[in-house]
Amino acid sequence: MIVNLTELLKTSWTRKTDAWRIRIITDWPQIAGNLQERARVEKVYDDTLILGVYDSCWMQELYLLSNMIMHKVNQYLGGKYILKIRLKYVQKQTFKSLSIMTEQVSEIQKLTPLEQRSLQVVADPELQVVLQKFLIRCHHAARLK
Numbered sequence: 001m002i003v004n005l006t007e008l009l010k011t012s013w014t015r016k017t018d019a020w021r022i023r024i025i026t027d028w029p030q031i032a033g034n035l036q037e038r039a040r041v042e043k044v045y046d047d048t049l050i051l052g053v054y055d056s057c058w059m060q061e062l063y064l065l066s067n068m069i070m071h072k073v074n075q076y077l078g079g080k081y082i083l084k085i086r087l088k089y090v091q092k093q094t095f096k097s098l099s100i101m102t103e104q105v106s107e108i109q110k111l112t113p114l115e116q117r118s119l120q121v122v123a124d125p126e127l128q129v130v131l132q133k134f135l136i137r138c139h140h141a142a143r144l145k
Helices: 005-012 016-026 028-037 056-064 066-077 102-107 113-121 125-144
Strands: 039-045 048-053 084-089
Touching (some): 016 028, 016 039, 016 066, 028 066, 048 056, 048 066, 056 066, 066 084
Parallel strands (some): 048 084
Antiparallel strands (some): 039 048
8 A cells, every 4th residue: 555655643642731842844835835845844853844955056055044944834834833044065866767768678578477467467557657667676776696
């Protein structure tokens, strides 16, 4: 069963007093607006919000805007929760595409008959394709070892 991480965080957090921390993490795109492309929430502890910034030029800019960001976060939360903002340089996370190049597919062994039959049992065609690509990547990774 696939569960949305934001929903899991909202339902699994046990202490009600810390719910505002979860709201900062899960609602960061709504709070930050266009700034979400420049920075992400790294950590929230006590009254401090630590933002990871992708570019050193933007780190300077966000440092100058930190009071405005702090005000906007507190306004969104409906209270004075954040009193300090710290910035640190981080690498932007990039995720590899699930698609495999056609020339790589020709190099990789085909799926076994058992794997093909197992995939045919899956009702959702999109899930079937994703699982097939996953199996092909597994075969490819096994060959590289």
